[in-house]
Amino acid sequence: MTSTASTAGNGGAQTKLREAAFGMPVNELLPKLREERGLTQQQLAEKLFVTRQAVSRWECGETKPGIDMLKLIAATLDVPVAMLLEMPPEGTFCQSCGMFLTPDENRAHNADGTLSDEWCKWCVNEDGSYANECTMDEMIETCAPMMAQGNDVAPDEAISLMGIVLPGLKRWRGQ
Numbered sequence: 001m002t003s004t005a006s007t008a009g010n011g012g013a014q015t016k017l018r019e020a021a022f023g024m025p026v027n028e029l030l031p032k033l034r035e036e037r038g039l040t041q042q043q044l045a046e047k048l049f050v051t052r053q054a055v056s057r058w059e060c061g062e063t064k065p066g067i068d069m070l071k072l073i074a075a076t077l078d079v080p081v082a083m084l085l086e087m088p089p090e091g092t093f094c095q096s097c098g099m100f101l102t103p104d105e106n107r108a109h110n111a112d113g114t115l116s117d118e119w120c121k122w123c124v125n126e127d128g129s130y131a132n133e134c135t136m137d138e139m140i141e142t143c144a145p146m147m148a149q150g151n152d153v154a155p156d157e158a159i160s161l162m163g164i165v166l167p168g169l170k171r172w173r174g175q
Helices: 010-021 026-036 041-048 052-060 067-077 136-151 155-168
Strands: 107-109 115-120
Touching: 026 052, 026 067, 041 052, 041 067, 067 155, 136 155
Parallel strands: none
Antiparallel strands: 107 115
């Protein structure tokens, strides 16, 4: 065998899984991450202070863990929480507000007139400047109600989700 995973040990397998994991449904990803760490459903449940049945329902796709539980799962399994959010790869959502850039009408235009792969039309001007100078907290305050309404989630969940996602976006990294 010459694959990276088979020759590099568990570290290579973990790297390979991390690369493929973004956008993977939680019910497919969670058992892989759990087994990669040598944990049973019961052991993970104990670490998360939930029942084994809850972990089983997540892994079978019967239910999904909420935003706050995803944060705890990410911390427990030492993975970025964005990995568990079933987010598509970078380039399909705005690097300022996190909005999906589909349909194309939502994309900003670059100075040369082409559609941007990084920004929505509400966050960036054609010259590349930010349409609104604001703090990350102000961005969350502005966008969370629209996210909650558009995705049929509670406002506090939208705020929590944006609080997880925005710090990893280009506009907010390092702040």
